[in-house]
Amino acid sequence: MWKLYDALIEGIPEECLVDEFICGTYAVLIRSGNGCGFSQIVPGDSLPETMKKSLNMPLKRLAECIKSWNFVEASVGMAAINAWYNSPATASGNGIALSKSLHSEDRLSDPFIAYQNVIKNKKVAVFGHFPYVEQLLQPVCELAIIERDPMEGDYPEAAAEYILPESNFVILSCTSLVYKTLPRMLELAKNAYVIIVGPFTPLAPELFSFGVNDLSSFVVKDNAGAARIISGLERRKIYKTGQKVTMKPK
Numbered sequence: 558m559w560k561l562y563d564a565l566i567e568g569i570p571e572e573c574l575v576d577e578f579i580c581g582t583y584a585v586l587i588r589s590g591n592g593c594g595f596s597q598i599v600p601g602d603s604l605p606e607t608m609k610k611s612l613n614m615p616l617k618r619l620a621e622c623i624k625s626w627n628f629v630e631a632s633v634g635m636a637a638i639n640a641w642y643n644s645p646a647t648a649s650g651n652g653i654a655l656s657k658s659l660h661s662e663d664r665l666s667d668p669f670i671a672y673q674n675v676i677k678n679k680k681v682a683v684f685g686h687f688p689y690v691e692q693l694l695q696p697v698c699e700l701a702i703i704e705r706d707p708m709e710g711d712y713p714e715a716a717a718e719y720i721l722p723e724s725n726f727v728i729l730s731c732t733s734l735v736y737k738t739l740p741r742m743l744e745l746a747k748n749a750y751v752i753i754v755g756p757f758t759p760l761a762p763e764l765f766s767f768g769v770n771d772l773s774s775f776v777v778k779d780n781a782g783a784a785r786i787i788s789g790l791e792r793r794k795i796y797k798t799g800q801k802v803t804m805k806p807k
Contacts, residue, residue, distance in 0.1 A: 592644025601628030
């Protein structure tokens with residue numbers, strides 16, 4: 558079950574170090590060189606943390622926190638993973654086209670918009686209640702929304718065992734990496750087209766070997782601006798510090 562996580566960790570070079578570590582109220586940011594990764598802080602710290610963390614420690618070592626069952630610590634690991642894979646240099650090297658500006662808004666990189674024609678009349682399962690998902694998808698497909706904390710009209714998490722195997726398209730939240738549910742979700746969705754979405758989705762080609770077809774994420778270009786936002790010094794959206802992007806197998 559750890560193969561997916563081990564693949565993400567192994568892809569990080571040994572020489573990368575942690576140069577900046579900011580833990581804000583709602584998110585954590587890790588910078589290594591020019592690469593800046595962040596993650597939402599996922600609640601769940603009933604278990605003790607697994608390692609002592611410090612600046613200048615190997616980024617690869619910090620990334621191992623993704624395997625922690627303390628979800629706050631796992632969020633730190635997620636940010637460390639993204640500091641490598643979602644850096645502009647790594648993303649460009651993996652074929653992602655980045656604009657020259659610090660901030661660019663590309664609505665075509667939003668899968669809820671980009672796939673509207675493709676999913677027409679298909680069975681679509683969305684794991685996570687994303688903003689405007691009903692307005693964007695319900696008119697064009699047979700939509701099932703699955704939620705850990707269901708709202709009215711949502712299916713409970715246990716329904717994924719039944720819904721995902723029958724779906725044509727499956728959209729998963731990047732928080733599934735922190736919760737450790739992603740391997741099982743990919744197994745259930747093995748016959749579907751699978752997209753992982755969210756600003757801290759790792760832009761890692763390794764994920765394509767595990768049944769993922771598309772990654773929708775975010776690349777930070779303004780590291781200083783992102784650091785100010787995560788630390789609470791500025792009140793603006795993190796999306797103003799970079800570019801929404803998508804990545805598919807080459």
